[in-house]
Amino acid sequence: MSIARLPSRSEFIQVRGLRYHVRHWGNEDAPLIVMLHGWMDVSASFQFVVDHLQHDWHVIAPDLRGFGLTDTPGTDTYWFPDYLGDLDAVLQHYVPQGPVNLLGHSMGANVAGLYAGTRPERVRRLVNLEGFGLPATHAEQAPGRYRQWLDELRRPPSLRTYVSQAEVAARLQKTNPRLSDERAAFLSGCWAKQDSEGRWVILGDPAHKQTSPLLFHVEEVMACWRQITAPVLWMQADDTDVWHWMGPKEQAQAEIDRRLAHIPQLQKEMITNAGHMLHHDQPELLASLIEDFLLR
Template sequence: MLQSRSEFIPVRGVRTHVRHWGREGAPKLFMVHGWMDVSASFQFVVDALQGDWHVIAPDWRGFGLSARTQADTYWFPDYVADLDAILRHYAPDEAVNLLGHSMGGNVVGIYAGARPQRIRKLINLEGFGLPASRPEQAPGRYAKWLDELLAPAVMHPYPDRQAVAARLQKTNPRLSDARADFLSRHWAAQNADGQWEILGDPLHKHASPLPYHVEDFMACWSAITAPVLWVEADDTNMWLWMGPKPQARVEIDRRLGFLKDVTTKMMADAGHMLHHDQPEALARMIEEFLG
């Protein structure tokens, strides 16, 4: 494995962990992870890259080794603002190659529309978004959010790191023992009681009261000027949150129509964590796209 190195920088008042691989001075490739994931999740893809790259991957606030916020809610626009601050820190005067997975894919899609001049090429790994919200859902959303604020958020602990690895393999049966062992070392840490806790603020599990205005996000996609590589997995479980496959497939294709310059790829023999399942194939797609 290519050895990574860690750095901590202040990002909008939050001590943020940033992981680096490769040579300083090489072309930069920024990678941002998804919900309940960490920057080390990209290790297998980095190992499969053939070119000379400086890969830069932060842990989002409240995930991995980055600090948790003092507020009682994580607001999605904060990720977009954090990304802007991180790119200004590491690449203040250049258009960047930017990759996002899942939640990170949603963040980079918004950012690339808001700051189109900052993106050289954009890679979205299963950043589908969410089903569109309806106005009549608002009272229930706010009620659920208020109820959850009254109860402390908790994360299920594990007796040892092997149990963490087993949990990862339960979620993703394609994950080999070696990869599950590696991820368990970065995905969780031992607490004062000797148990292992996921490195994610349990507040992330709370519902957001904010509606998902899909057309607002599609307006951002429409404003993207950079070429986009869109990668899906043929065995994705995104139908669990996007709805039944026949209807959701139509909606996803509609959303892709808002991208001016998009190359779509389907990853065979992979699930939603495609960067774990087929890192070699993904690395080839990335480098072919980036040139």
């Protein structure tokens, strides 16, 4: 039996020269939650959490640049600060003044965390779904990183296409075996579309696959996190699959905890029976925790 979905509507706005797709759920006069999706994902990824919210909310979720129905900037490299610039412009469009409730998953959570420390007056409460950051780097890695970037520029990346929407759904379930058939079918229609030849193509710019030539400076991120004035709800999955970014699980958890210690007002929640896509695996629990936190 198909699960009833709270309907969403699409809006397109101009953001820093790009035609941005923004998805809306709920009553526009209700309290606002802004949600930012992760890497190689789309705004519809939050549908299942939105479906379980019990109170009246206006949820808006943009497709970030180069994802979903938002324009690609036409570049061969994506610069992370542009996501902050886009978020600032999106908030300026919808809420020119005052703080908002901000939520992000994975890459979107990293954007949200940096933004909350850069413009603390604009964030009322922050929900971080596994915005770990990246492995720390050191200066000696710079020559190799630049060489890798230059080498990759010579052979632009491409994304696989699929025969059918069902094949796209199967691909999503391969990445996340917890994803039900019904949820995979829904997401596949938002994550990909049919081209003129009948193949299903992922709604993501292949340039996102390029290695960034810039090193990840974790101390800069921590400096931003220390400036966050909003209460922060951190949610982490007990079976997350991103540990390999930072080494063995025990080592990675110690590094994550070290980073989180820089956030002044932090509430931690471990979500059981969930992987990195915890908003797909446990949406009812997440919705409950999110509302308890935002309404406190």
